[in-house]
Amino acid sequence: QMPFKHVYLHGLVRASDGQKMSKSKGNGIDPLKMIATYGADALRGALILWNTPWNDQKFSEQKVEYVWKFINKFWNATRFVQSQLWEDAETQKEYHAIGQLLQNESKLLSEYDTWILNKVDDLIVVSAKWSDKFMLGEALQEIITCVRHDFCDWYVEIVKSDKSELTQSVLLYVLWTACIVLHPSCPFVSEQLWKSLWFTWSLMHARWPEPLLLWIKNYKFNLLMEIITQFRSLRLEVTNQPNEEVTLFVQANHDIHEILINHTPLIKKILRASELICVNEHEQLPSDIV
Secondary structure (H helix, E strand, C coil), rough: CCCCCCCCCCCECCCCCCCCCCCCCCCCHHHHHHHHHHHHHHHHHHHHHCCCCCCCCCCHHHHHHHHHHHHHHHHHHHHHHHCCCCCHHHHHHCCHHHHHHHHCCHHCHHHHHHHHHHHHHHHHHHHHHHHHHHCHHHHHHHHHHHHHHHHHHHHHHCCCCCCCHHHHHHHHHHHHHHHHHHCCCCCHHHHHHHHHCCCCHHHCCCCCCCCCCCCCCCHHHHHHHHHCCCCCCCCHHHCCCCCEEEEEEEEHHHHHHHHHHHHHHHHHHHHHHEEEEEEEEECCCCCCCC
């Protein structure tokens, strides 16, 4: 019988300056020391992430640290989510049943819920596409971007102050899906988090997830994220006291006003603003604002 259907040949792992690693040059890296410092998954992820087929790659400790910081952020987000779940969550529905629940009860989802679920749908499709083409680095980068930026930086922060009836189910579904798609690249931490989410069987036996296909797109939320990001940048420019409450003045058109008014509590919470004042784009702003 044929032992393998596919054999993946990667390029040479070189030192950070592009030279070949050797004992005589003293530019080699001890993988056991890397594992002791950052963990096996961080080292494995770094080798995958910057690996382009048929090309050599330059290896550095900073790349391992980059993956380690992502893993640490995902770990902390999972711990936070566990603290927010219902007391008998471990007795609730299985992974695919949770997905079915979200499809059947989509009307109860908030716009934040549908946004992150659409992001996860895209991740499932794109990461599978890259993996099928053996572009493993691109697949891992898509996972890191979605989990770290979309889930940890945005969705988790939002649900701290704005929850829907299905927020807990969404949190569980996203975490479970993230563990499954991350497992080929970071098997140890994904397995540990999977077991911490009340599964007794190994993640290796999990089927690759299928997109929910809610078909509920929310383009306005992407604009809201951009507005909040711009607010944060402006705040850093005008004040060096991030915990100080400020009053926000916004001069914009009617469509932007509508988005801001509908999300005023969230904006004030995230930006630590005491007040949000919107004025028409043709009105004059107060002369004493910064």
